[in-house]
Amino acid sequence: MNRLVKLPLLALTAALAGYTLPARAQDFTIVNAKLAIGDGSEPIDNGVVEIRGGKVVSAGPAAGSATRTGTVLDAEGAWVTPGIFAAITDIGLVDVGGVDESNDTRASDSPFNIALDVSTSINPAAQDIGVSRAGGVTRASITPSPGDSIFAGQGAIIDLGADPNAVTMPRAFQMVILGEGGARLAGGSRVATNVALRNALREASEFASGTWEGEAALLTRADVAALVPVIRGEQKLYIYVERAADIRAVLAMRSEFPKLDMVLIGASEGWMVADALAAANVPVIAEALDDLPAKFEQLAATQSNVGRMVAAGVKVAIGGMTGTEQPRNATQYAGNLVALSRVPRAAGLTWGQALAAITSVPASISGMDGKLGSLTAGAAGDVVIWDGDPLELSSAPLRVFIDGVEQPVDNHQTRLRERYRDLDESDLPKAYDW
Amino acid sequence: MRFRAFAVVGCAMALAACSTTGGADGVNSADASGSADAPYPSTYEAYPGAPTALVGATVYDGTGGRIDSGTVLFSGGKVVAVGGPDLAIPAGYTRIDGAGKFVTPGVIDIHSHLGNYPTPSVDAHSDGNEATSPTTPEVWAEHSVWPQDPGFSRALANGGITSLQILPGSANLTGGRTVTLKNVPSRTVQGMKFPGAPYGMKMACGENPKRVYGGRGRMPSTRMGNFAVNRQMWLDAKEYADGDRKKRDLAKETLAGVLDGDILIHNHCYRADEMALVMDMAKEFGYTVSAFHHAVESYKIGDLLKENGVCSAIWADWYGFKMESYDGIPENAALLQKAGACVVIHSDDENGIQRLNQEAAKAQAAGRRMGIEIPDAEVVSWLTLNAAKAMGIDSMTGSLEAGKMADVVLWNGDPLSVYSRPEKVWIDGALMYDYDDPKRRPVSDFELGQPGEGDVK
Numbered sequence: 001m002n003r004l005v006k007l008p009l010l011a012l013t014a015a016l017a018g019y020t021l022p023a024r025a026q027d028f029t030i031v032n033a034k035l036a037i038g039d040g041s042e043p044i045d046n047g048v049v050e051i052r053g054g055k056v057v058s059a060g061p062a063a064g065s066a067t068r069t070g071t072v073l074d075a076e077g078a079w080v081t082p083g084i085f086a087a088i089t090d091i092g093l094v095d096v097g098g099v100d101e102s103n104d105t106r107a108s109d110s111p112f113n114i115a116l117d118v119s120t121s122i123n124p125a126a127q128d129i130g131v132s133r134a135g136g137v138t139r140a141s142i143t144p145s146p147g148d149s150i151f152a153g154q155g156a157i158i159d160l161g162a163d164p165n166a167v168t169m170p171r172a173f174q175m176v177i178l179g180e181g182g183a184r185l186a187g188g189s190r191v192a193t194n195v196a197l198r199n200a201l202r203e204a205s206e207f208a209s210g211t212w213e214g215e216a217a218l219l220t221r222a223d224v225a226a227l228v229p230v231i232r233g234e235q236k237l238y239i240y241v242e243r244a245a246d247i248r249a250v251l252a253m254r255s256e257f258p259k260l261d262m263v264l265i266g267a268s269e270g271w272m273v274a275d276a277l278a279a280a281n282v283p284v285i286a287e288a289l290d291d292l293p294a295k296f297e298q299l300a301a302t303q304s305n306v307g308r309m310v311a312a313g314v315k316v317a318i319g320g321m322t323g324t325e326q327p328r329n330a331t332q333y334a335g336n337l338v339a340l341s342r343v344p345r346a347a348g349l350t351w352g353q354a355l356a357a358i359t360s361v362p363a364s365i366s367g368m369d370g371k372l373g374s375l376t377a378g379a380a381g382d383v384v385i386w387d388g389d390p391l392e393l394s395s396a397p398l399r400v401f402i403d404g405v406e407q408p409v410d411n412h413q414t415r416l417r418e419r420y421r422d423l424d425e426s427d428l429p430k431a432y433d434w
Numbered sequence: 435m436r437f438r439a440f441a442v443v444g445c446a447m448a449l450a451a452c453s454t455t456g457g458a459d460g461v462n463s464a465d466a467s468g469s470a471d472a473p474y475p476s477t478y479e480a481y482p483g484a485p486t487a488l489v490g491a492t493v494y495d496g497t498g499g500r501i502d503s504g505t506v507l508f509s510g511g512k513v514v515a516v517g518g519p520d521l522a523i524p525a526g527y528t529r530i531d532g533a534g535k536f537v538t539p540g541v542i543d544i545h546s547h548l549g550n551y552p553t554p555s556v557d558a559h560s561d562g563n564e565a566t567s568p569t570t571p572e573v574w575a576e577h578s579v580w581p582q583d584p585g586f587s588r589a590l591a592n593g594g595i596t597s598l599q600i601l602p603g604s605a606n607l608t609g610g611r612t613v614t615l616k617n618v619p620s621r622t623v624q625g626m627k628f629p630g631a632p633y634g635m636k637m638a639c640g641e642n643p644k645r646v647y648g649g650r651g652r653m654p655s656t657r658m659g660n661f662a663v664n665r666q667m668w669l670d671a672k673e674y675a676d677g678d679r680k681k682r683d684l685a686k687e688t689l690a691g692v693l694d695g696d697i698l699i700h701n702h703c704y705r706a707d708e709m710a711l712v713m714d715m716a717k718e719f720g721y722t723v724s725a726f727h728h729a730v731e732s733y734k735i736g737d738l739l740k741e742n743g744v745c746s747a748i749w750a751d752w753y754g755f756k757m758e759s760y761d762g763i764p765e766n767a768a769l770l771q772k773a774g775a776c777v778v779i780h781s782d783d784e785n786g787i788q789r790l791n792q793e794a795a796k797a798q799a800a801g802r803r804m805g806i807e808i809p810d811a812e813v814v815s816w817l818t819l820n821a822a823k824a825m826g827i828d829s830m831t832g833s834l835e836a837g838k839m840a841d842v843v844l845w846n847g848d849p850l851s852v853y854s855r856p857e858k859v860w861i862d863g864a865l866m867y868d869y870d871d872p873k874r875r876p877v878s879d880f881e882l883g884q885p886g887e888g889d890v891k
Contacts, residue, residue, distance in 0.1 A: 291889050299886060300886035335852030393799060421804065
């Protein structure tokens with residue numbers, strides 16, 4: 001595919017004008033940056049980031065960096081961060097959420113569930129991908145939604161580059177739904193979910209050992225085969241669960257299936273079992289700000305959930321931004337957790353922790369530790385230059401790089417903006433303004 | 435879909451499917467405060483408050499004014515005076531140092547379903563859409579509001595919400611009467627009703643009504659069907675309104691109230707072309723639309739909206755969750771402001787209502803990036819005075835002006851920054867939230883004795 005990208009108008013700001021954009025993965029060095037590595041540390045002034053061959057060579061204070069790879073970009077004090085990693089979203093699977101024909105998140109009438117693999121169906125040209133990219137999102141974990149089984153299928157890690165190759169890591173995880181939602185899917189109760197989950201895991205064990213009997217089984221051959229990597233711990237098992245009691249039950253499963261590589265999704269009541277989560281070394285992808293008892297399994301929901309879990313030593317990423325909760329607003333959610341650190345009795349995050357919760361931590365939880373989500377040597381050259389503090393509401397990306405390639409930031413929305421900049425139709429209808 | 439994607443039961447199509455419309459009663463007075471012709475009257479009374487002087491903060495007064503190192507005086511539930519550092523503070527006032535902090539009028543959400551789609555979001559609580567007939571002007575949202583919805587407390591503590599309008603949902607073309615509340619907990623909805631607020635009537639165009647009713651094989655199943663049903667409703671209403679009105683008819687009373695100008699129309703409508711048609715329908719039958727809600731395409735017709743004096747109640751950046759929201763852009767509010775049209779930032783969401791200030795800030799920033807500079811003080815009017823105007827309560831609240839209700843938020847920083855939160859919130863001069871006082875925060879009956887207990891543990 002053509003990786004040539006047009007110089008986006010937005011990038012032509014006074015501070016950064018005049019640079020020639022790399023047409024493909026180019027070697028470059030950003031100097032004079034307000035630099036945030038994404039690893040939890042606080043930002044530093046006068047930072048330098050070197051990108052070579054699409055990867056980070058180094059990032060840190062100018063004092064410690066003598067080399068200048070390729071083109072030198074003077075950020076003139078602008079903020080530079082790793083690209084945002086949007087954990088658990090559906091961009092690329094959907095054109096319009098409410099238009100069924102355009103929505104590939106869920107397959108309620110399919111005979112398959114565990115075997116469903118979203119990496120086969122990502123559309124890199126989806127507007128959601130373009131809009132998220134313009135918001136500084138460079139990677140995402142894409143999940144299916146459950147159809148008629150507690151197993152929703154296999155999710156993928158993608159990049160948001162303007163090219164046909166979106167999938168960074170296919171079949172990165174299996175998603176299973178427990179709690180209230182899982183109970184409905186399993187036939188009506190948590191009790192039924194418990195049997196459905198264990199039965200599936202046992203069938204997979206039997207399949208792996210050659211003793212699976214298809215005629216007596218509940219799973220299809222494709223589904224049971226797809227579950228084998230999960231029971232072997234070769235594929236992560238993402239478990240959507242909210243209630244503290246349900247989280248404890250999940251942690252207890254480890255004694256029965258010790259190889260499961262579990263990640264909890266949701267965990268609104270995770271703060272109540274934070275010590276157990278930390279002890280079990282089970283990471284969490286949580287919503288940043290859910291503070292309402294939207295379901296009975298979320299009675300203890302609080303905006304302090306993330307802060308309390310992090311304080312207890314749990315690895316926590318912010319995620320779940322789909323539909324109206326858009327990945328481009330990940331920075332807003334992260335910023336709110338910083339705000340909480342100033343509210344008496346609330347638990348929040350430091351600025352560095354908050355940025356990490358939308359960059360290096362979700363990357364690490366996704367199995368891409370050191371490869372994505374931080375500006376550390378050897379990581380992908382996913383870099384964003386911002387026009388201000390990236391967690392602040394007034395800020396937006398100036399330039400976005402994925403694997404060292406500068407990305408276009410125009411899309412359907414920016415074209416509408418330009419068309420309707422004025423309402424003048426004195427010469428021709430608006431339809432001719434493009 | 436967030437993690438809600440994993441829910442099995444829920445609204446088929448994000449929020450948009452969950453909303454309805456409302457109706458109003460057309461008796462002589464639409465005043466919600468109650469009189470012989472206004473049943474279910476408000477029993478709200480302000481709680482006690484001390485005469486208070488907020489000193490040294492940056493004040494956004496809601497009208498577009500900004501005072502650095504300002505002084506805000508309130509007493510007896512009313513704003514007494516707003517001025518600079520030289521404003522004399524009368525004896526007996528409690529002085530609160532606001533240096534480095536910000537003061538705004540209480541935040542107003544023109545579009546909420548707190549109470550009629552409360553949490554927990556179980557079917558037994560789904561009281562926002564009387565989706566049994568495409569036109570139900572006879573229903574009143576206040577008869578669905580559960581005052582124990584935990585969402586009211588979060589809106590207060592995190593969003594600084596002091597007044598809000600609860601609307602029926604958008605399943606119906608005409609969904610029923612809205613109710614405006616003070617965000618003060620009460621055992622009854624009457625105890626929350628905003629005294630003297632006019633009623634609104636919710637209407638909806640576009641996808642929802644035609645989907646809900648078309649899906650049942652009945653009219654309307656198309657947009658033209660939407661209009662036909664509405665027009666016939668108005669024809670029948672005019673006949674009633676022009677008559678002696680002696681026979682009680684709940685639906686017609688509400689519609690006649692709209693035609694009389696006593697009840698304000700709040701019209702859910704996404705697409706520009708449909709808004710233009712609705713404005714002509716209003717002219718055909720002699721009423722006006724107060725605000726289009728969810729109007730993601732308003733920026734395409736800022737001129738028409740200005741000319742017709744219709745506000746746009748909008749999100750900052752929602753788009754693409756349904757077909758008619760496909761063309762939503764973050765510059766909507768700024769383009770409207772530039773066109774001279776009225777902007778209101780709304781939530782339609784129990785989470786979004788906790789962050790209207792943040793949504794406004796994002797919309798402002800999107801405008802700035804395309805060269806439209808809107809001062810912070812004007813942006814604050816999007817969630818205060820402009821909302822009050824579109825709800826017909828602007829003579830009473832929405833701005834910090836002498837004689838108005840002392841609905842006031844003290845923020846611990848710039849309210850247009852992600853790092854700021856309400857520190858204290860007064861409603862009619864009574865301190866209803868104080869982040870320095872653990873007990874000065876409401877906990878609903880539902881949350882008592884629960885883990886977390888309403889996010890206070």
